[in-house]
Amino acid sequence: MNTIKSMTGYGRYESIDAQKKIVIDLRSVNHRYCDINIKVSRMYSYLEDKIKDYVGKRVHRGKIDVSVYFESYESQKKAVSLDEGLLQNYYEVLRDIQRSCNLGGEIGLSDLTRFSDIFIVRQEEEDQEAVWSMVSGCLEKAVDDFEAMREREGARMANDLRMRAQNVLTELSRVEELAAQAANQYADRLRERMRELLGDTPVDESRFLTEVALMADKLCVSEETVRLRSHFVEMENILKETGGIGRKLDFLVQEMNREINTIGSKANDLTVAKCVVNMKAEIEKLREQIQNIE
Numbered sequence: 001m002n003t004i005k006s007m008t009g010y011g012r013y014e015s016i017d018a019q020k021k022i023v024i025d026l027r028s029v030n031h032r033y034c035d036i037n038i039k040v041s042r043m044y045s046y047l048e049d050k051i052k053d054y055v056g057k058r059v060h061r062g063k064i065d066v067s068v069y070f071e072s073y074e075s076q077k078k079a080v081s082l083d084e085g086l087l088q089n090y091y092e093v094l095r096d097i098q099r100s101c102n103l104g105g106e107i108g109l110s111d112l113t114r115f116s117d118i119f120i121v122r123q124e125e126e127d128q129e130a131v132w133s134m135v136s137g138c139l140e141k142a143v144d145d146f147e148a149m150r151e152r153e154g155a156r157m158a159n160d161l162r163m164r165a166q167n168v169l170t171e172l173s174r175v176e177e178l179a180a181q182a183a184n185q186y187a188d189r190l191r192e193r194m195r196e197l198l199g200d201t202p203v204d205e206s207r208f209l210t211e212v213a214l215m216a217d218k219l220c221v222s223e224e225t226v227r228l229r230s231h232f233v234e235m236e237n238i239l240k241e242t243g244g245i246g247r248k249l250d251f252l253v254q255e256m257n258r259e260i261n262t263i264g265s266k267a268n269d270l271t272v273a274k275c276v277v278n279m280k281a282e283i284e285k286l287r288e289q290i291q292n293i294e
Contacts, residue, residue, distance in 0.1 A: 004154035011146025
C-alpha cells in the first residue's frame with residue numbers, strides 16, 4: 001500500500017443536527033515544517049489547542065489552515081440583570097442636571113432605560129466537553145477526507161518519481177557502456193598520435209601501457225555509478241516507509257546529484273557528457289517533485 005502523501009491537500013466535513021451546523025475545512029500547502037493555523041470564532045477559542053493537537057498527530061509536514069464554522073439553530077440562552085449601582089448614578093446625575101438648570105418634571109423609567117449599559121446580558125456557557133465531542137467527530141472525518149486527497153496525490157507523485165528514476169538509470173547504463181570502452185579508445189588515439197609524431201621509431205611499450213593505465217584510472221566512474229545505483233535502491237526503500245519521508249528523499253537526491261556531477265567531471269567523451277546533462281535534468285525534476293512530499 002502506498003504511503004506517500006503530498007503536502008498539498010483539501011478536506012471538508014459538514015455536520016447538521018437539530019441544534020447546530022458545524023463545517024470544518026482543511027487546506028495545506030508546502031512548508032519546511034509543520035505549521036498549523038486554526039480559525040474559529042472567539043466564542044469557541046478554547047477548542048484551538050485541542051484541534052491543533054489532533055491535526056498535529058496525523059499531519060507531519062506542511063502549512064495547514066483549519067477553519068471551523070458554527071451555526072446554531074437554537075435560540076441563544078441569555079440572562080439579563082441590572083447594574084443597580086450604575087442606575088443610581090445615572091439617576092443622581094439627572095437630578096443634578098435638573099437642579100443646575102432649574103428644570104421641572106419627573107425623572108421616569110423611559111429616561112433611565114435610554115442608558116443601555118445599565119443592563120447586563122450574560123449568555124449561558126455551553127458544555128465545553130459536549131461541544132468538543134461533536135467537533136472532534138467532525139474533525140476526524142474532515143482529516144480523513146484531507147488525508148485521502150493527499151494520499152491520492154502522493155500515489156501520482158510516486159509513479160512520477162519511479163519514472164524519473166528509470167530515465168536516469170537508462171542514461172547511467174549508457175554511461176557505463178561508454179566508460180568500459182574509454183580506456184581502449186584512449187589507447188587507440190594515443191598510439192595513432194604517437195605514430196604520427198614518431199613514425200617508425202620504436203615505442204617503449206611499458207611506458208605506453210602505464211600512460212594508458214593512468215588515464216583509465218582517471219576516466220573510471222565505476223565507484224560513482226555503483227553508488228548512484230545504490231541511491232536509487234534506497235529511494236525505493238524509502239518510498240515504502242510510513243510517515244514523513246520528504247526530508248529523507250531530499251537528502252538522497254542531493255547525493256545523487258553529487259555522484260552525477262563527479263561522473264560529468266571525469267567525462268572525456270561528448271556522448272557521456274550528453275548523458276550527464278540528461279541525468280541532471282531528470283534529477284532536477286525529481287528534486288522539484290520531492291519538495292511536495294510530506
